[in-house]
Amino acid sequence: MENLARVMSDHWWVPLLRGIAAIIFGLIALAMPGLTVLVLLLTFGVYAIFDGVLAIVTALRRKDGDEQWWAWALDGLLSVVIGILALTWPAETAVAFVLWMAAWAVVAGVFRIIAAIRLRREIDGEWALGLSGLLLVLWGILLVLMPAAGILGAAWMIGGFSLVIGVLLIMLALRLKSLQAL
Secondary structure, eight states, X not given: OOHHHHHHHHTTXXXXXXXXXXXXXXXXXXXXXXXXXXXXXXHHHHHHHHHHHHHHHHHHHHXXXXXXXXXXXXXXXXXXXXXXXXXXXXXHHHHHHHHXXXXXXXXXXXXXXXXXXXXXXXXXXXXXXXXXXXXXXXXXXXXXXXXXXXXXXXXXXXXXXXXXXXXXXXHHXXXXXXXXXX
């Protein structure tokens, strides 16, 4: 048996514990999607403030040698403001994020439909691109009409992926344990 496989099989319980933790996290995310979204938004808020402060520090350090230093400072200031908003108004931040996604979906969908119409003369199967654009537009409209469903969907997706990852890690752990006998 290769060295890596031997080391991993000797520590088969590590992916087992990681898998169990992922499943527990996934179940919590599915059972309490509001808490999942709140924690994500608070984490984002802290990150945005940290990132903004670092951008401002970068701007101030570049001030003497870069005429565009103010762009770094503006970027940093915007990040700090967004971070503070995420920490003080997490529900509104979540809705704003969903509306941002909705705007992207509508614009991207319209561009896909336009591209499909233009491709119509050149290829067969352009309908797939047009249909994907139409679905994006419809998804964007649904997000605008029901932003809470978009937020809930994100939490469920996180929970679902965590469950799948947990199961896969447990499967790996069991396979590694079976290698110990070799």
